[in-house]
Amino acid sequence: MNYIQAAAALLTNAQHICVLTGAGISAESGIATFRDKQTGLWENYKAEELASASGFLANPELVWQWYQMRRQSIVNKQPNAGHTALAALQSHCEQQGKSFTLISQNVDDLHEKAGSQPLKIHGSIMKNHCHDCLAAYTGEFLHTQALIYCSHCGGLLRPSVVWFGEGLPTHTWQLAENATAHADVFLSIGTSSLVYPAAGLISLAKQQGASVVEINPNPTHLPHIDVQIASKAGEALPQLVTALSYSKSTT
Numbered sequence: 001m002n003y004i005q006a007a008a009a010l011l012t013n014a015q016h017i018c019v020l021t022g023a024g025i026s027a028e029s030g031i032a033t034f035r036d037k038q039t040g041l042w043e044n045y046k047a048e049e050l051a052s053a054s055g056f057l058a059n060p061e062l063v064w065q066w067y068q069m070r071r072q073s074i075v076n077k078q079p080n081a082g083h084t085a086l087a088a089l090q091s092h093c094e095q096q097g098k099s100f101t102l103i104s105q106n107v108d109d110l111h112e113k114a115g116s117q118p119l120k121i122h123g124s125i126m127k128n129h130c131h132d133c134l135a136a137y138t139g140e141f142l143h144t145q146a147l148i149y150c151s152h153c154g155g156l157l158r159p160s161v162v163w164f165g166e167g168l169p170t171h172t173w174q175l176a177e178n179a180t181a182h183a184d185v186f187l188s189i190g191t192s193s194l195v196y197p198a199a200g201l202i203s204l205a206k207q208q209g210a211s212v213v214e215i216n217p218n219p220t221h222l223p224h225i226d227v228q229i230a231s232k233a234g235e236a237l238p239q240l241v242t243a244l245s246y247s248k249s250t251t
């Protein structure tokens, strides 16, 4: 049995399935991960320095421009075979009466474009809110490099993403933890598992009795992985869906 078949067998026998995705699942759509080197103007900065409230308050123009650049590079990107296969996997599981929860660390909207509704534990890069009064902003923002100020309090608008050092959205995080704690199978896809608390979901799943499958061309070698698929998400996930359909038609 190869690793895809091993993962398919775990999914066939599971009742509660939970999936965590990271920047790696969007890599094949042409969106850089945090582990990729920054290019051009940005190569002297670490993503962690730009993605923080202290970085924003020290130099709001710089951080805003970095996000505007990332938004421009994301806005026309399309989901890849990995995102599409995950949406198909969810339909397949739900048709069989299984529960399926997709949790994503990604701030892009490629899961949504593929038809999924992920729990976005790190927020959404295409939304903004006021850094001071937290009011959501719904106006145009993509076509300006200039800072935008809140119409309620005059504070600075910022992207609605969770920065390093900030707390996660409470309700979304609770749903994610709950689904993880009840999972029989937990799939970790395209994440370096270095960013906490998201990475803690993998060990929580294992502690609560789930089998853990990792899909990553650069395996993390974490001790709690049961099945390691050392391939790209856009290759492994369609194979997994095919293996599952096959196992259904032969049983």
Ligand code: NAD
Pocket: 021, 022, 023, 024, 025, 026, 027, 028, 031, 032, 033, 034, 035, 036, 105, 106, 107, 108, 122, 189, 190, 191, 192, 193, 194, 195, 215, 216, 217, 218, 219, 231, 232, 233, 234
């Ligand atoms: P990461 O950048 O730390 O790690 C990416 C992982 O993906 C690496 O382990 C890499 O080996 C793996 N990978 C690369 N190509 C892959 C492929 N084709 N298929 C499967 N795996 C592949 O990303 P992270 O663990 O998500 O953590 C970084 C933080 O950065 C997250 O909080 C996330 O919100 C944020 N981020 C998001 C995006 C996005 O929304 N697309 C992009 C960059 C960073």
Ligand code: ZN
Pocket: 130, 131, 132, 133, 134, 135, 150, 151, 152, 153, 154, 155
């Ligand atoms: Zn405000």
